[in-house]
Amino acid sequence: MKLLRCPINGLRPLQEFVFGGEVRTMPDPAACSDAEWADYVFNRDGAPGVQKEWWYHLPSGTWFIAERDNLKDEVIRTYLYGEDNRAEAGR
Amino acid sequence: MPYRLLRFALNKHYPEPRMFTEPRPLKESYDVVIIGAGGHGLGAAYYLARDYGITNIAVLEKGYIGGGNTGRNTAIVRSNYLTPEGVRFYAESVRLFSELSEDLDFNLFYSERGHFTLAHSDSSLRTMRWRAEVNKHLGVNSYVIGPEEIKRICPYMDLECGGLMPVVGALYHPPGAIVRHDAVAWGYAREANRRGVEIHQKTLVTGIDVKDGAVAGVETDRGYIRTNKVLSAVAGYTPRITNMVGLRTPIIVQPLQACVTEPLKPWLDSIVVSGSLHIYVSQSSRGELVMGASLDPYILHSERSSLDFVEGLAAHLLDLFPFLSGVKVNRQWAGMSDMTPDFSPIMGKTPIQGFYLDAGWGTWGFKATPVCGTTMAYTVANDAPHELIKPFRLSRFAEYDLVGEKGAASVGH
Numbered sequence: 001m002k003l004l005r006c007p008i009n010g011l012r013p014l015q016e017f018v019f020g021g022e023v024r025t026m027p028d029p030a031a032c033s034d035a036e037w038a039d040y041v042f043n044r045d046g047a048p049g050v051q052k053e054w055w056y057h058l059p060s061g062t063w064f065i066a067e068r069d070n071l072k073d074e075v076i077r078t079y080l081y082g083e084d085n086r087a088e089a090g091r
Numbered sequence: 092m093p094y095r096l097l098r099f100a101l102n103k104h105y106p107e108p109r110m111f112t113e114p115r116p117l118k119e120s121y122d123v124v125i126i127g128a129g130g131h132g133l134g135a136a137y138y139l140a141r142d143y144g145i146t147n148i149a150v151l152e153k154g155y156i157g158g159g160n161t162g163r164n165t166a167i168v169r170s171n172y173l174t175p176e177g178v179r180f181y182a183e184s185v186r187l188f189s190e191l192s193e194d195l196d197f198n199l200f201y202s203e204r205g206h207f208t209l210a211h212s213d214s215s216l217r218t219m220r221w222r223a224e225v226n227k228h229l230g231v232n233s234y235v236i237g238p239e240e241i242k243r244i245c246p247y248m249d250l251e252c253g254g255l256m257p258v259v260g261a262l263y264h265p266p267g268a269i270v271r272h273d274a275v276a277w278g279y280a281r282e283a284n285r286r287g288v289e290i291h292q293k294t295l296v297t298g299i300d301v302k303d304g305a306v307a308g309v310e311t312d313r314g315y316i317r318t319n320k321v322l323s324a325v326a327g328y329t330p331r332i333t334n335m336v337g338l339r340t341p342i343i344v345q346p347l348q349a350c351v352t353e354p355l356k357p358w359l360d361s362i363v364v365s366g367s368l369h370i371y372v373s374q375s376s377r378g379e380l381v382m383g384a385s386l387d388p389y390i391l392h393s394e395r396s397s398l399d400f401v402e403g404l405a406a407h408l409l410d411l412f413p414f415l416s417g418v419k420v421n422r423q424w425a426g427m428s429d430m431t432p433d434f435s436p437i438m439g440k441t442p443i444q445g446f447y448l449d450a451g452w453g454t455w456g457f458k459a460t461p462v463c464g465t466t467m468a469y470t471v472a473n474d475a476p477h478e479l480i481k482p483f484r485l486s487r488f489a490e491y492d493l494v495g496e497k498g499a500a501s502v503g504h
Contacts, residue, residue, distance in 0.1 A: 015399075019389035021343075035489055042341040042432055042488040046330030048392035071392045 006057040007064050007080045020054030023065055050076060110281045111156070114291055120317035121149045121289075123471055124309050125324060126296050126332060128152030129161035130272070130457065131449050132324035133279035134464025135471065136288045142465075143472040146287035149318075150280075151311060153295040153328075157276030160326045163394075163426035164457040165349050165371060165383045166272045167362055169206050171233040171264040173222050173499035176482035177435065178229045180462060183479060185266055187461035197278035199270050200376055206267020207241065209365040209411075211256040218498050219262035226264075233264040245361055252410040256367055267362050269373050269381075275460055299335040299446070306336075306445035322447045322471055324463075327392070327427025329450040336443050340450070341488055342429045346387040347454050348400040350423035352415075354378035366500075368407040379421065382408065386428060386454065396423040428453045433493040434500050438467065438483040439476040447471055448485060454500060 002014040022044055027036050045051065048071035055066045055078070065084075067076040098106055123139060125132045128150045139145045152158075168188050170181035192199045210216040219235050226233035238250050241261050250258045280290055291313070298310035299321060308317045323332045327344050355378050364371040369385040384404045387397070401420055409416055430453045431437060437451035449467050452459070466477035476484060482494050 022390075038489045038491065039339065043339040044341055044343050046340065046342045046344060046429075047334045048331070048344075051390070053390075070390045073391055073393060073395075 004055065004066070004075060005078050006060070006062055007078055007083070008062050009057060009060055012057065016058055018056040018058055020056055020063065023052040023054055110277055111284045111290055115289070117149065117291060117294070117311070117313055117316055118289075122147040122318070123320045123322065124148070124316060124318045125150045125322045126309075127159070127323065127325040127328075128156045128276070128280065128290055128292065129159045129324065129326065130157065130275045130279060130460035131161075131326075131452070131463045131467070132322070133276055133283055133290070134460055135322055135324065135449070135467040136290075137279045137283040137286070138464045138468035139472060140283055140286035140288055142468060145472060148283075148288045149316065150283070150288060150290045151294045151296055151309070152290065152292045155292050156280050156290065157273050159328075160426040160428075160452070160456060161276045161460070162273050163349065163424055164272060165373070165381050166269045166375075166457065167206070167267065167371065167373065168270055168458045169264055169267040169362075170231050170458075171206065171208070171222055171226050171262060171267070171499065173218075173225060173496055174435075174494050175225060175229060176494050177496050177499065178225055178231055180479050180483075181458060182229065182231050183465075184459050184462035185268070187465065188268065188270060188458075189266075191275070191278070191461055195278035195282050197274060197281065199274045199278060201268055201270050202376065203266060203268045204373060205244065205361040206264040207245065207361055207363050208262040208264070209241075209258050209363065209367075210260045210262070211252070211258060211365065211367040213259070215366060216260045219260065222262055222499060231264075232266055233262060236261055236263045245359070245363065247358060247414065248363070248411055249413055252368070253413070255410065269362065269375070271376075272457055275457075279464070296332070296335075299332070301336050301443055301446075304442075304444055306443060320445045320447070320471055322449060322467060324449040324467070326450070326452050326456060327429050329429045329448075333448070333450075336441075336446055338441055338443065338446070338448075338485075340437060340448075340485065341432050342437070342451055343390050344392050344427050344429055345389065346391050346393060346395070346425040347383065347385075347428045348387065348396050348423060348425040349381070349383040350396075350401060350404065350420050351375070351379040351381050352418045353421050355380065355418065363411065365407070365411065368410055370404060370407045370411070372408060372411075380408075380415075380418070386430070387425075392427060394425045394427060396425045430454075432488075434496040435494040436463075436483050437485050438463070438480040439470055439485065440474070441485055451483075455496075
């Protein structure tokens, strides 16, 4: 069984989690151009590599960030939003 | 022993002509370089050679012919889409597919089966009606039928689904067909090759040379090639190629898995799809049940398969066909699907002069193979997008002009 470490609940089966996509920075909707906004809404960094992703632990309602190598499917670390520096090692 | 086999045994030379010529060194330059020797790339090469007389073409393939998603799909062809843009496009594809065996002089085992998309709820039935009306309007044979009619055409189905999700109706699409997918790639490859197109297998593209916003050449692990036109037809590898030219796209890659069972006596002559049960199944001419499910639930650049997938798929298959409980799964595999936000492809020209994209093929690419060949050949030859693919241009995202086809994806991804 594949496991993922929730920063609150520890190692849990992957089936308890929902993938939330790449972590991205929203441009200021009032200040940015239509093209910048479209780029934010639609375009993604689709190439393989280590990516910061949103994940959701469904039973406990926890959103957190995982740094994952999406070529090898290896989680490097997981942490709550804003806790980058105190992150614990994943898996 | 058949005489034919004996002839092979006794002959010092291989007595049959090979399908494709032996690889030779790469030339210094080509009129067109196509990345990816799957159905789409080879189809485009074939139509470029046949219809536009452009034969100085190299098709570069990092693996082998038809080894990517062309050989990994569940071989279903249909045109019962949701948007007028999609229906027109796929209807042309079905028409080309039905004539393709003759066109390529190669038996593709094109087999019209009839295609059911089952509805288990009022809301999905509503989408079926919508699709049926759009299809009918555009001349595609597709209509909604009730449970009695489903039972008559496919008597082995448990319409109650064990009482959990009773089937309330279906979108029935008589022209729905299955095709031997490897043969599609081989047929296109042979005919393109015969007209002078070079197919270089085991040739990896490592970079694309762009000068002043225009393509100047392609870097490969076997050397540099000069060319002004590059067509990328690499499905799940698209983001790696678009990164080489610095192009941003909405494509993300997720695996899609499929499997086949051991061969059974013929009992299922139609293609059965259920969005709610996340399953599509048909029986191949060898008797195997060919099955697929929805996408794996997160981004992954891998063709690995998983136990989760077969477990889930088997459970849903048994909801529909409980008598299959003793049947064994023989093989499973996965392909990398290049998904777009609106479930429509990305085709045509790009901001880089001479760089053409045939991508975003997600879970709907195989059925579009011939029409992608003809329209991309037109686009590359004329440096202008074909009428049928204009709605699928890359710039539609920046223009907020999407073509929403999610409702017609075979299963609710």
